[in-house]
Amino acid sequence: MFHRESGVFKTSYAAEMALYPLPIAKWAVAAFAGLFIVIAPLTLGEYYISILNLILIACVGALGLNILVGYTGQISIGHGAFMSVGAYTAANLVTHLHAPFWITIPAGGIMAALIGAVVGIPSLRIKGIYLAIATLAAQLIIEWTINHVPAISGGVQASIQVPRPSLFGMQLRTQAQLYLFLMFFVVLAIVGTANLIRSRIGRAFIAIRDQDIAAEIIGINIFRYKLWAFAISSFYAGVTGVLYTYYLGIANYEQFQLTVSIDYLAMVIIGGLGSILGSIFGAVFVTLLPILTRWFLEDYGWLFFSQGDLLNAIPNLRLILFGGLIIFFLVVEPEGLNRLWRNIRNYFRVWPFSY
């Protein structure tokens, strides 16, 4: 991922399948893991860790959506709703059964996966923009159901309070503790996705994305694998919802509305379809960019505006800048930030002797 290499020629299937093509890859990953798991929570202030936490949660969701959109070539704008399924499943398990997080997180994921698989059924007949509308319907139906069934939503304001997760009798309260808690699931999600893609299922997904008729001819059961894609992707979404619930301490349907689905779709498209690193780039980009643009405007806005106008200008300019930068990056590299990163790497791989 983060290294230079040359003269790599794979001579066996085992080498082709290997998770790390070179030993240096292993070290690079280890170094990054050390940086983010040990050094970051110890050195960064609470505020910065809280931003990282938001990014971590977004990473899980973006990875999940990328499995569906990027690897399998199906589209979903119902992922916000799948997150709410996970969130409310977990919240109900906690309030009624006092279930610990290691039960609620998989349970929320599985519930979302079941519903996601049902929503995925139309994908067998329809594709592209039509499928988008079908999943949009799922978003609306799930939102409506949560709103109107008190048994799910817990009554008042359709929100259920959830105590923070405890580990070995210790409740995780501070941002740094929650950071490590979330990081554990992000690592699981990354490793899970990386291995899923190298497996039989993952290769079937890619075959379906590239040409579904050809995939069917070589013996891939499209029916089964498309539903698998929806289920696995929704599982990730459900887990994201549960993590969100634990992080905020409450499940509330308004946190998972249509705009959230669109945000996640933006993450995978900006980050790069069909790549793990791209999902992470996308999550970082979409979460961080509004914050960075505001920092920038707060520090340099006085050059352009009077103090009074500035308050009104910052939020609006921030939206314009955010939109502009998204367009900019998509025009510069339509295949997303991941491709941009690879281009940079490829350039430096032979630097300074490019020929």
Add this chain to the structure above:
Amino acid sequence: MRRSGGMLALLAGAMLVALAGTAAAQQKEVMIGMQCDRTGATQITGVVLCPAMHDYYNLINAGGGVEGYKIKVDEIDNEYKVPSAVEAYQRHKQQGAVLMTLYGTPMTVALNQRLEEDHMPTTSPGFGISAAADGTRYPFLFPVAATYWSQGAAAVQFVKDKLGGNLKGKKIAYIFYDNPAGHEPLPIIEELQKREGFELRTFAVPPPGVEVGAQVLDITQRFRPDFIIDHLFGRSPSAAIKEFKRAGYPLSKVVGLVWAASESDIQAAGGFGVAEGYYAMQFAGAGDDYPVRHQIKDMYKKEGKEPFKGMDENTVYYNRGLLQAAVHVEAIRNALKANGGKQPTGDDIKKGLESIRGFTLGGLVPPLEIAPADHEGGGWVQVFQVKGGKFVKATDWMRAYRDVVDAAVKKSE
């Protein structure tokens, strides 16, 4: 040459700002973290409410601050999105805020647990959870203004007064936005239906609520109620007013709860001429007849500036901003008086909020009585009527059926 001149000016400017920064740091100040929505789903409210808050803080600072402390405000636009609100909260906390205002129900709900962990008193007038009126369960959340439950109860009382003091056999229609906030007053109104013996029918308007024709026809042609309680948000109040008008239903038999009650709703419905007679419920006084508004206009005049435009265009939201800021300042004042002028902490300010009493800001603020167990301050509302191009008081500050509301607060555990 010209370029270097520009650079010099830039440098001088930067130094000025830096100097101002250090000068401000030496001044004793209390920091308020303010979340706002000037670009999101509810920006129509935010663009008026937030400048109003700044105006009030500026007024206080221009008059020497509170007990020797200046008020420092940092505003962050949360775009009505939960992640932005979480980030904004953490940032305000890092900057040393001891009092906050949140914006939007989902954000208030999402941050509630953090508030308790960080001992961060927070106001959320018109947002959040009705049950937060119970200060023993939500110790750091202060709805301050009447909750939906209090509004529902007061609306029924208002209708009762209008219909001659007896609701037996009368028909009331409840038209509401079909989301949790829209549902919220329902249990109260249903409870009162049993007690008062009126006939109640509810009419849900699905989001986004711009199409209310069918519901209005249903109400006016089939149900034919004696009064309508209107609990809509966003674009739908204006759409409903238009439709009631078209259906020939007298608007003087419609009362809108607090989010169906601003000038912008009336303007969007076609202006004050169209909405003549419409009743609007408020938790802060509407209109211009309050001394504090004139003080703010004087302040602008002294600085030689034009007052903020929205001040007169939308007095309802502007005055709500004033209410919120004034409650903040009052809480800080109480806190400083109680702790002898030390730098106040979140707990001090919480106590300051809980000792707000008999503070009316010339009638703009209801006779709030905030207490450790009652963070709502009594649940006061005032009904205004659209008359001759403006909002005219139709009642005094009022509240009703407190036993029913209190029971609902208790039951919601």
